Amino acid sequence: MPIPHLSTALRGPILDLENRILKATPTIEHWLRGKWRDHNVPFYCSVDLRNSGFKLAPVDTNLFPGGFNNLNPEFTPLCVQAMMTAVEKICPDVHSVLLIPENHTRNFFYLQNIASLQNIMQHAGMHVRIGTLLPHITTATKIDLPDGNTLTLEPIIRKNNRLSVNNFDPCAILLNNDLSTGIPSILQNLDQVVIPPTHAGWATRRKSKHFLAYDNVAQEFANLIDIDPWLINPLFSSCGKINFHEKQGEDCVASATNEILSNLQEKYTQYGVKEKPFVIIKADSGTYGMGIMTVKDGADIYALNRKQRNKMAVVKEGLPVSNVLVQEGVYTFESINQAVAEPVIYMIDHYVVGGFYRVHTGRGVDENLNAPGMHFVPLAFETTCQSPNRTAQPDCIPNRFYAYGVVARLALLAAALELEQAVVAAKETISA
Template identity: 60%
Template sequence: MSVPHLTTALTGPLLDLERKILAAQPEIEHWFRNQWQEHTPPFYGSVDLRNAAYKLAPVDMNLFPGGFNNLNPDFHPLAVQAAMTALEGYCPDARRVLLIPENHTRNQFYLQNVAALSKILRQAGMVVRIGSLNPEITAATTLELPDGSTMVQEPVIRTGNRVGLADFDPCVVLLNNDLSSGIPSVLVNIEQTLLPPLHAGWSTRTKTQHFTAYDRVVNDFAQLIGIDPWVVNPYFDHVDGLDFQSREGEEKLAATVDQMIQKIALKYAEHGIEQTPFVIVKANAGTYGMGIMSVKSGEELLGLNRKQRNKMSVIKEGMQVHDVIVQEGVPTMEIVDDGVAEPVVYMLDRFVIGGFYRVHTGRGIDENLNAPGMHFKPLAFATPLTTPDCDGSPDCEANRFYAYGVVARLALLAASLELEQK
C-alpha cells in the first residue's frame, strides 16, 4: 500500500515539528492516556488539517462527520473495534442503535456515508435502523444507492420519553445530523443515550468555542514537547453583529482582519517565513464549506458585490450569518492528483480510524477546498496514524503521518472540553 505522492516538504527531510513529535512519542501517548481518563472523547469526529510545511494545524472540527464512505476500506476493522469501545463506554448493554441522518435524501455521496457508518455499527454487533427527521419521510422509504444496494429510512416516532421507529425501541440514538436548523423537539429530554449530545449541533456550538478550548489543549501540549504553540495552532478572532446584506459591521470586520494580518506577519518574520499572510473569514457555526472567504486585507471586505454578500450571508438550511470567526489562513503545501489537497482525519472514540485527502484542482494553496469540484482520495496509511514505526527511519510512511494523528487528536480533546462546558 502506498501513500499518495506528495510534492511538498513532506517528501523531503522530516520537518522540525514532525521530528519533535516523533521523538516525544512515548510522552505524547502517555499524556493522551491521562487526558482520556479525565475527559470523555466525542463519539466521533473529523478534523480538517492544513500542512504548510512550517505549520501543521486543524482548521475545522466536525462532530457529525459525513465522509465514512471515503475512508480506506482496509481500516474498516479499526473502525469496528473503536465503535465497540465507544458504545461499551456510553452504554454497556447497547444492542439496538437508531441512526438519524441529515434530511438530504437525494445526495448520493451522503447516503453512501450513512451506509458505511451503518456497516461499521452492524459489524460492532449492533442492530441498526435508520430513522429520519425529514417531514417527507412519512413511511418506510427505500432509497437506491450508486453501488446497487438500497437503504430503508423510516420516520422517527416519540413515545413518552423514548424515540424509535414503529417496531423498534433503540438503546442508543446516534446523530449524523448536525442540527444546523435547530434542535428538533422530538429529541429533547429523551431517556436513551443520545450521541453526540444536542449541544454538539451547530444550532448551539460555535467554531470560536472550539478554538478557545483548542488554545488550552495546545498550550499544555506545546510545553510537553517544547514547541511554539503557534506551529500547531491558527490564530483566530470573532466578530458578531454582522449583516452582510445591509453592510452592517463591515468596517469592524475589516479592522479585525487587518489586525490579524499584522499579527501573522510578525510570526512569519520571527520564523523566517516568506509568504503573504491571509485570513479565512467564515460563519461561526455550520459546515459544507458555505459562508467562507479567503482575504489578504480588510479592504477586500469593504464594498463586497452582491454575489459575494449573498455567498457570505447564508449557510446550510438557509441560516443567516451574523457571527463569523476570523481565522489565520494556513496554506496547504500538499499536492495530490495535480490538485491542491488537505488531509481530513477521522476518529471514533479516542482512536484515529483513517482519513482522506480533500483534493481540488481548481483552487489555490490559500483557498477553501470544501467547494464544488472537490474529490476525495483515501489516505492509504500502511499502519494506523497512532502507531509510528519505532524501528523505521523518520521518513518512513508510518512516521510521516503520525503527526497528523497527533494534531487531529488534539482537536478531538478540545472538542471533549467544549462538550463538558454545557
C-alpha cells in the same frame, strides 16, 4: 490501537515539528491517555488539517462527520474495534441503535456515508435502523445507492419520551445530523441516550468556542514537547452582529483581519516564511464549506461585491450569518496529481481510524477546499515502514501521518473540553 500505518501526499523532508512530535511519542501518548481518562471524548469526530511545510494545524472540527464512505475499506476493522469501545463507554447494554441522518435524500454520496456507518455498527454487534426527520416519509422507504448498496429510511415514532421505528425499540439514538436549524422537539427530553448530545449541534455550537478550547490544549501540548504553540495553532478572533448585505459589523471584521495579518507577518519573519499571510473569514457555525472567503487585507472586507456578500450572508438551510470566525489562513502544500489537497482525519472515540484527502482541481493553496468541485482520495495503508518508527529515515511517510494523528487528537480533546464547558454554561443559565 495504534495510529494506522498510512501514506500521505506530502513527500518532502519531514518537518522539524514532526521530528519533535516523533521523538516525544511516549510522552505524548502518556499525556493523552491521562486526558482520555479525565474527559468524555466525543463519540466520533473528523478534523480538517493543513500542512504548510512550516506549520501543521487543524482548521475545522466536525462532530457529525459525514464521510465514512470515503474511508479506505481496509479501515473497517479499525472502525469496528473503535466503535465497540465507544458504545461500551456510553452504554454497555446497547444492542440496538436508531441512526438519524441529515435530510439529504438527494445527496447519494451522503447516504453512502450513512450506509457505511450502519455497516460499521452492525459489524460491532448492534442492530441499527435509520429513522428520518423528513415529514413526507411516512412509510419505510428503500433507496438504491450508486455503489450497489441499499438504504431504508423509516419514519420516527415518538411515544412518551422514547423514539422508535416500526417494531424496533432502540437503546440509544445516534445523530449524524448536525442540527443546524435547531433542536427539533422530537429530540428533546428523551429517556434514551442521545449521541452526540444535542448541544454539540450547530444550533448552539460555535467554532470560536472550539478554537478557544484548542488554544488551551495547544499551549499545554507545546509546553509538553517544548515547541512554539503557533506551529500547531491558527490565530483567530470572532465578530458578532454581522450583516453582510447591510454592511453591518464590517469594522470588526476588517480590524480583526488586519491584527491577525500583522501578527502573522511577525511569525513569518521569525520563521523565514516567504509567502504572503492571509486570513479566512467563515461563519462561526455551520458546515459544508458555506460562508467562507480568503482575505489578504482588511480593506477587502469593505470592497466585497454583491455576489461575494450574498455568498457570505447565508449558510446551510439558508440560515443568515450573524457571527463570523476570523481565522489565520494556513497554506496547504500537499497535492495529488497536481491538485491541491488537505487531509481529513477520522476518529471514533479517541482512536484514529483513517481518513482521506479532500482534493480540489480548481482551488489554490490559500483557499478553502470544501467547495463544489472537490473530490476525495482515500488514504492508503503504507507498507514500507511502521508508524511511528523513530528509527526510520526522517522522510518515512507514515511518521508524518503519526504527527497528523497527534494534532487531530488535540482537536478532539479541545472538542471534549468545549462540550463540557457548554454543559456548565447551560446549567449556569438555568440557575440564573
